[in-house]
Amino acid sequence: MDVLVVDHPLAQTRLTAMRRTDTDSGVFRSSLHELTTMVVYEAARLFAVEKYPIETPVAATEGTRLATPPLIVPVLRAGLGMADAALGLLPESSMGFVGLARDEQTHEPRAYMESLPVDLANQPVLVLDPMLATGGSLLHCCNLLADRGCTDIIICCVLAAPEGIERLANSGLPLRLITASIDEGLNEKAYIVPGLGDAGDRQFGGMRRF
Numbered sequence: 181m182d183v184l185v186v187d188h189p190l191a192q193t194r195l196t197a198m199r200r201t202d203t204d205s206g207v208f209r210s211s212l213h214e215l216t217t218m219v220v221y222e223a224a225r226l227f228a229v230e231k232y233p234i235e236t237p238v239a240a241t242e243g244t245r246l247a248t249p250p251l252i253v254p255v256l257r258a259g260l261g262m263a264d265a266a267l268g269l270l271p272e273s274s275m276g277f278v279g280l281a282r283d284e285q286t287h288e289p290r291a292y293m294e295s296l297p298v299d300l301a302n303q304p305v306l307v308l309d310p311m312l313a314t315g316g317s318l319l320h321c322c323n324l325l326a327d328r329g330c331t332d333i334i335i336c337c338v339l340a341a342p343e344g345i346e347r348l349a350n351s352g353l354p355l356r357l358i359t360a361s362i363d364e365g366l367n368e369k370a371y372i373v374p375g376l377g378d379a380g381d382r383q384f385g386g387m388r389r390f
């Protein structure tokens with residue numbers, strides 16, 4: 181699996197704001213929004229483009245457009261905070277949704293929502309989730325996409341743990357990963373270390389949905 185780390189200084193300053201305990205939820209959300217713009221900008225290098233004829237006020241020439249704009253799929257809740265920035269860069273894209281909540285004991289994802297096109301053959305997909313920890317959640321999401329025929333999945337994260345990267349790489353799925361950092365690993369509660377805590381709670385508060 182190809183893995184790209186976005187190590188641009190401006191990406192790293194936003195990531196630093198997100199990591200800090202004393203960052204409030206408003207700054208956390210705006211930092212995630214800005215960082216997502218940078219991560220998706222880098223991810224977009226992987227998109228196929230095509231040329232087409234255009235007219236400038238001076239001459240006929242060739243323009244460039246995305247061959248097939250990707251379907252954007254945020255993984256709820258935390259991926260919601262990346263959705264607006266991604267759609268801002270890709271206004272011609274459509275959006276699907278997958279809702280997953282990790283069980284605090286088993287660390288396995290529990291699915292509570294799935295809103296995706298039936299057929300994803302010939303449709304690139306851009307998956308958004310700030311956190312790749314054990315990899316269980318993103319693996320579940322990407323299996324849903326592959327079951328619909330998707331053969332081109334690009335995942336945009338903020339933090340990735342080596343354990344999660346290995347799990348995705350060993351899945352045999354057609355995945356590529358863009359992240360702002362590969363952290364040290366997971367603690368006993370399967371949180372990323374040094375990490376940033378719970379990306380959903382830090383954006384939206386600690387109240388669970390259930």
Ligand SMILES: O=P(O)(O)OC[C@H]1O[C@H](OP(=O)(O)OP(=O)(O)O)[C@H](O)[C@@H]1O
Nearest residue numbers: 257258281282311313314315316317380
């Ligand atoms: O790689 P994993 O071990 O599966 O962990 C990562 C998942 O955990 C977080 O979601 P969470 O389950 O906390 O739901 P939330 O976004 O609603 O907070 C995060 O947004 C990922 O989806």
Ligand SMILES: O=c1cc[nH]c(=O)[nH]1
Nearest residue numbers: 313371372377378379
């Ligand atoms: O560190 C982690 C791991 C899973 N989910 C999060 O939100 N943070």
Ligand SMILES: [Mg+2]
Nearest residue numbers: 378379380381
């Ligand atoms: Mg959470």
